[in-house]
Amino acid sequence: MKTLEHSKFNTKIKLLYLSLSCLLFIYGSQNITAQKRIYTVVLDAGHGGSDPGNLGNGYKEKNIALKITKEVGVLLEKNKDIRVVYTRKKDVSVDLWKRGDIANSVKADMFVSFHCDSHTSNAYGLGTFVLGLRGNKKNLEIAKRENSVILLEKDYKQNYKYNPNSPESLIGLSLLQEENLDQSLQLASLIQNQLVSNLKRHNRYVKMDNFQVLRETIMPSVLIELGFLTNKKEGRYLNSKKGQQAMAKSIARSIEKYVDQLKLNTVSVDNEILIVRKKTSKRKLIKATKKIEYKVQIASSKRKIAVKSYNFKGLKKVERVKVSSYYKYYYGKTTNYTAAKSLLNKAKKKGYSTALITAFRNGKKISIKEALKTK
Secondary structure, three states: OHHHHHHHHHHHHHHHHHHHHHHHHHHHHHHHHHOOOOEEEEEEEOOEOOEOOOOHHHOOHHHHHHHHHHHHHHHHOOOOOEEEEEOOOOOOOOOHHHHHHHHHHOOOOEEEEEEEEOOOOOOOOEEEEEEOOOOOHHHHHHHHHHHHHHHHOOOHHHHOOOOOOOHHHHHHHHHHHHHHHHHHHHHHHHHHHHHHHHHOOOEEEEEEEOOHHHHOOOOOEEEEEEEEOOOHHHHHHHHOHHHHHHHHHHHHHHHHHHHHHHHOOOOOHHHHHHHHHOOOOHHHHHHHHOOEEEEEEEEEEOOOOOOOHHHOOOOOOEEEEEEOOEEEEEEEEEOOHHHHHHHHHHHHHOOOOOOEEEEEEOOEEEOHHHHHHOO
């Protein structure tokens, strides 16, 4: 009798062990899936082929831009969380619209274009540029005018969910431009500050300008003027292997820092599992989660826009919150992170590609990681 009971007990233990092993495998698989968020970086070497760029002191901008671009790519490719795409890896000519099209087609998280400057004087130093939009009505008019060619295309209504003449589209365009501009400025500042502080380069600061190649992209984008080839000393530095490697290392580090900042809004399933597995009563768990609220930020702008669904591509329950001189626009509100992910997917399907989940504790913004660790 004892032997039979002992055998049954052993069988139960084995089944329990098997069940736990299966659960751990499932959790592990989920965690691996969660960690597979890859950030796509498009690197654009300016000029190329029949277009040499500037020829200060006999140097060719197209060659220097390509060498530094590829150096940056080699360093970034070592990061398992980053996918690198090049607009060109050889001495070939690539149209400006095509460069942007490459970035848009791979749904890049950022676009970085490399150039070298020139001037009639002995100017020197480096600067980083973003597309100049904020407070510049002329640029918005240019964007509207260029987008209006859509109307000339056959079957444009089937090919585009966009009417360049509608008030809703103009508002959406303005918000998207400003949202990308904020993120572009963040990336540009990281690159500029790293190059200036690490390599002691002369600071020409982050500026805004209407570069065509930046206008073609629909994600955070920057253009780096690495220095002046027309300045003999700077030209020699940019043309040297030592200078190219030093600049590439600094730029790659900046891009990785930007990716790390993006990760703050990427949730590891691990944290979710830990919360579920804690021996907390249902009553206590409900009480705890009420402290945390998740919202989906779909836009940030200096413009105060009525939170009507027709202003936000049909999305309802949009909230406007003023933060300093900006208005943040949030879609939805939930205490459940899984539900927040559904809201995020819906927002992205509507065209808000830069939308992200944000978390608040008692009205104060906190990181997603901190929110999921809250007991």
